[in-house]
Amino acid sequence: MSGKAPLGNYRTLTRKSGLPLWADVMVRVGFVLGLVGMAIAVHWFDREGLKDNYDGHISFLDIVYFTMISITTTGYGDIVPVTETARMFDALVVTPIRVFVVLIFLGTAYNFVLQKSWNRWRMKILQRNLTGHIVVIGFGVSGSEAVKELIGRGQNPRQIVVIDSGDDNLENAEKLGCNVLNADATRDQTLVSVRVRQAKSVIVSAGRDDTSILIVLTVRHLAPNVPISVVVRASDNELLARQAGANNVINPVNFAGFLLAGTCHGEHISEYMSDLATVKGRVMLRERVVSKDEIGKPLRGRENAVGLRVYRGEKAYGFWEPEAGSLQAGDTIVEIIPNVDTL
Template structure:
């Protein structure tokens, strides 16, 4: 992704909406008063084609008409000073006032209305999507891997509080929502009950556990994968409702330990975990023509484990000698047309 030619420091405004609108209104009023004052003190440079007399009301009228329109010609500047003031000051005030009102209307009315309409359309089409709560290093890697495995980015919804992280997710084609994933309203906005799975990677274990608890409360049957960094928090994450709990620190420690005694195990584990490797781990149900066959006889890959009635059995277990309908198989398959 191309980097911008310049960087800009930004932060969320601490001013309430009504204060921001008030400041804009006061700015416009100040410019109007300034123009009225100058026209009043230089009223000799104006000519009233109606009665020939320029009163204060005429000055107010002329100033308002000049700033908001091009004027009607009933009162006109005749002196050089008045014409220069109208050309060099009143005209910029007119442009600034118009832009200010248009910008205010867009920011506080049109943009919000348009965003609500777009959100309603997106929500209407959200079915079977994957929710990613937290778009840090782990969350972004998960999204990249999902896309590499063939998931449509338009079926991935990213929730984060950081605007820059969300902008990165949007550049990948994902649907984004800036908000707090620990709140019911936020998860309901992304249609959590209609989602197929959720990845929780908030960066803090306590936040991840709370998000998991909130998600499980709203969607009892949702598949939730939660990332925790401390081993002590794996049990709370499962108790909160996580279907799968992943500890990247522990996994990295296992790979480091294996790399001390073996040269290739860590590389092979990375190949299994990533779609970019020549092999990959997959999970699928047993096909009808495989019922009755041993796990070792799979034609699609190398069978490692099967799940039957919620229990896991390795390829060496007696249960693996004959597959049954309803079994789930974990196997190693080839992802590229070359030897693993």
């Protein structure tokens, strides 16, 4: 897949608007009623400046009628301002109110008639140019926690696309500022719609191992080079997930077992492991490519960082191995660093 597909070929992403629909309507209605109420009040207190050519008497209903007619039209001439004060109020206040009301009506028509089409077109444009984003498939417990952790680590939620078939899950994802798509992620067209080939990485947490593995196969078919992380719950399926093309396979059941076993050999081991895993901890794991000034230096002994492992080509070397004694260009290192946000 190369180039840009036509806009019509995409299933459209959505993103939460800044204000709920009902709140937007109430704000507009309240503003119009406030303007009309102000005009009615001034006309009532200055009713001596008005003349009724019909019966010569100005009642409160006449004031309401005259105000509404003045705001919505230019008037019929049956009730007219006769004093300078009344005329100046109509000229300098009622006329601008008429303009504001018309603009509010036009704005409302735009929001509820035109804006939906405009937003769909705008999201299609953004979608067509989407690149370097993270696709999260499944927004259940694991998927939602992953997104929250990503945002906590500084990931822009506008660069996260969530695919799920549950309206409640998608609503929660929208509240975080993510782009969402209600679709079946096992279908090629769904993944093409979120430009999976241009994604930075893909996280799969579909809730069922068979579904997750099928999604991994589909993603790998469409995006041969995109890193894929998947959650599986049965140990027997870990190998299948890797064979399907997953780069990282996470088994939360096994991980919980590791933490529980660790507590039997030291009360602080599981605490430190949890500290490393979350952005809220005092320390955090970081993976990065070595810089130029680090070439030739050992993995250990650097200030404010504890080097753990070097990835060189297809092999990994621990800090105690001779290969970690001299870093090379292109090496990837995993290290522990202090979390400055929590110190």
